[in-house]
Amino acid sequence: MRAAALVEALKRTLKAKGLTYADVAGAIALSEASVKRMFARGDFTLQRLEEICRFARIDLAELAASAGEDAHGITQLSVEQEQEIVSDPKLLLVAWCAINNWTFEQIVATYALTDAECIGCLTKLDRIRIIELLPGNRIRPLLSRTFAWRAGGPIECYFRSRVEAEYLGSNFERNGELFLFLSGMLSDASIAELVGELRRVARDFAQRHRGDLGLPLPQRFGTSLLIALRPWELRVFSQLRREGSMAGPSERLLSLHQGTRGSRKA
Numbered sequence: 001m002r003a004a005a006l007v008e009a010l011k012r013t014l015k016a017k018g019l020t021y022a023d024v025a026g027a028i029a030l031s032e033a034s035v036k037r038m039f040a041r042g043d044f045t046l047q048r049l050e051e052i053c054r055f056a057r058i059d060l061a062e063l064a065a066s067a068g069e070d071a072h073g074i075t076q077l078s079v080e081q082e083q084e085i086v087s088d089p090k091l092l093l094v095a096w097c098a099i100n101n102w103t104f105e106q107i108v109a110t111y112a113l114t115d116a117e118c119i120g121c122l123t124k125l126d127r128i129r130i131i132e133l134l135p136g137n138r139i140r141p142l143l144s145r146t147f148a149w150r151a152g153g154p155i156e157c158y159f160r161s162r163v164e165a166e167y168l169g170s171n172f173e174r175n176g177e178l179f180l181f182l183s184g185m186l187s188d189a190s191i192a193e194l195v196g197e198l199r200r201v202a203r204d205f206a207q208r209h210r211g212d213l214g215l216p217l218p219q220r221f222g223t224s225l226l227i228a229l230r231p232w233e234l235r236v237f238s239q240l241r242r243e244g245s246m247a248g249p250s251e252r253l254l255s256l257h258q259g260t261r262g263s264r265k266a
Helices: 003-016 021-028 032-041 046-056 060-072 079-086 089-099 104-110 115-128 154-160 163-167 188-212
Strands: 131-134 138-141 223-229 254-258
Touching: 003 032, 003 046, 003 060, 021 032, 021 046, 046 060, 079 089, 079 115, 079 154, 089 104, 089 115, 089 138, 104 115, 115 131, 163 223, 188 223
Parallel strands: none
Antiparallel strands: 131 138, 223 254
């Protein structure tokens, strides 16, 4: 196992427990600057690693198991597996909660599911190997940090079909909401640059999502980001074009959608 994977797992553990570099520095008698450099370089002795694990109250073996999940977790489901999940709204709901680190108790307390229904859904997800259902109905997600729903697959299509009616059915005026619609005339070079920038925004969203998974549930909010860039002309304009005039813009489309529980949108 690479040392970098252990360091990342340790960072997630500290964040989940609300511990800062300053806290670690005080516990192991180093300056905060020294601790930051140690984490940035991944320059840990075994003794230091054990000291920090003891302070964070995590066993070194548990840390190694957490780091190993990234290397061995699944990165994508089959079309059939996605179709099975999306065909049952309760199964889709439990899947979404499970991969976002909800506990069994939090799921049944929040949604109108009986214990038996929730366990049945978790058992199906265990069979698909999205999660491992442990004794006491504890849930261990098995997805890699690079996991993604299939492009154009059943899950993505399900969410896309609800974007206009549900997602955009808001005035986007609440705290944490933002809606921008800009229109202009750009060159191919400018469009290509914008596409690259928007892809970077999407990657940043995904990294923040993964980084916050270890936080307690009350500190996380379902948030969705929709990014679209498309050369486009209003249909009422194109219908007024003279025959033989310059063709309208080509149908180049970039659409990136990261979806979670729809309590907030940005």
